[in-house]
Amino acid sequence: MSGKENLEQKIFTRWIETLFETQEHEIDCKQFQNYLPAFVEAEVTGERLGYTAVLTAHLHQCPDCEEIYQGLLFVVKADLAENWSSDTAADTAVPIGD
Amino acid sequence: MVKRSNEAWLDALQGAGQSQQEALLDLRDYLVRTAFVYLRDGRSDLLLLSTDTLYEMAEDYAQNALLAIQDNLDKFRGDAQFTTWAYRFAINEAATDLRRRQHRDFSWEDVAGQETAVFASLLDPGTGGDPDVKAEREEFLQLLWQILENDLNERQRLALLGVYFQGRSMQEMAEILETTPNTLYKMLHDARKKIKASLLNQHYSAGDILGLFDAMW
Numbered sequence: 001m002s003g004k005e006n007l008e009q010k011i012f013t014r015w016i017e018t019l020f021e022t023q024e025h026e027i028d029c030k031q032f033q034n035y036l037p038a039f040v041e042a043e044v045t046g047e048r049l050g051y052t053a054v055l056t057a058h059l060h061q062c063p064d065c066e067e068i069y070q071g072l073l074f075v076v077k078a079d080l081a082e083n084w085s086s087d088t089a090a091d092t093a094v095p096i097g098d
Numbered sequence: 099m100v101k102r103s104n105e106a107w108l109d110a111l112q113g114a115g116q117s118q119q120e121a122l123l124d125l126r127d128y129l130v131r132t133a134f135v136y137l138r139d140g141r142s143d144l145l146l147l148s149t150d151t152l153y154e155m156a157e158d159y160a161q162n163a164l165l166a167i168q169d170n171l172d173k174f175r176g177d178a179q180f181t182t183w184a185y186r187f188a189i190n191e192a193a194t195d196l197r198r199r200q201h202r203d204f205s206w207e208d209v210a211g212q213e214t215a216v217f218a219s220l221l222d223p224g225t226g227g228d229p230d231v232k233a234e235r236e237e238f239l240q241l242l243w244q245i246l247e248n249d250l251n252e253r254q255r256l257a258l259l260g261v262y263f264q265g266r267s268m269q270e271m272a273e274i275l276e277t278t279p280n281t282l283y284k285m286l287h288d289a290r291k292k293i294k295a296s297l298l299n300q301h302y303s304a305g306d307i308l309g310l311f312d313a314m315w
């Protein structure tokens with residue numbers, strides 16, 4: 001099996017899956033981005049919001065929003081781990097901008 | 099740096115004088131840090147760039163994010179930490195710029211040929227194997243091709259091809275189609291609904307289709 005066939009299989013399989021995940025009503029990118037900060041925080045704390053399913057549905061269909069979601073999740077976790085936005089942040093966090 | 103509640107951030111940023119200046123400086127620091135950590139550790143495509151370069155990029159993204167945040171303060175809903183809301187602007191700035199750098203050449207002349215080639219390679223029913231299965235595959239592919247041709251307009255087919263088959267970003271595809279990513283999303287949603295409905299109408303489920311092609315790969 002060649003790499004090309006693998007890639008085509010991946011693309012085709014993913015496309016069929018997302019196609020059938022299509023909902024009659026989906027939120028658009030603007031709506032998704034409005035809910036994103038709370039969604040990411042809920043993800044970090046393990047809380048489940050009432051609108052999680054709607055947001056997840058958009059994520060599966062939209063590569064750009066997926067990218068923003070992954071990025072925000074990453075930095076919010078880093079903030080929590082290194083305590084940036086608390087008053088103890090200054091000395092423990094990433095040493096930049098001196 | 100002072101720790102602030104959401105209310106304190108808003109009061110300071112919407113206010114004036116020294117407390118506003120301090121809040122802006124603090125927020126800028128947060129945004130630079132956020133953008134830098136995202137570029138350095140949160141992405142796998144920038145490993146070859148130096149720390150200095152990444153830091154300069156982070157400063158630019160933070161500066162743009164800061165302006166966008168000031169323009170959008172009245173839209174903060176208070177359903178998350180103010181900093182989480184603000185970080186979104188920094189990530190957006192970075193991701194948007196990095197996507198733009200990855201945009202590939204695109205010419206309308208190539209599209210027709212490319213469209214046919216991509217679908218043809220994906221939709222090749224394959225050789226060998228069970229002739230019955232092969233015939234079923236062919237039948238499905240003909241149906242799919244018909245749906246794409248008849249139910250979608252040219253822009254929808256192009257959007258579908260670019261985003262799902264060529265892996266272009268919504269942003270890049272939106273620029274090609276001279277629309278916004280938000281409108282593109284709606285266009286694709288409409289296209290997905292049509293294709294899904296037509297396939298279900300012909301009694302195809304996702305499992306049926308993937309099963310049909312399983313042995314081929």
Ligand SMILES: [Zn+2]
Nearest residue numbers: 028029062065
């Ligand atoms: Zn989106």
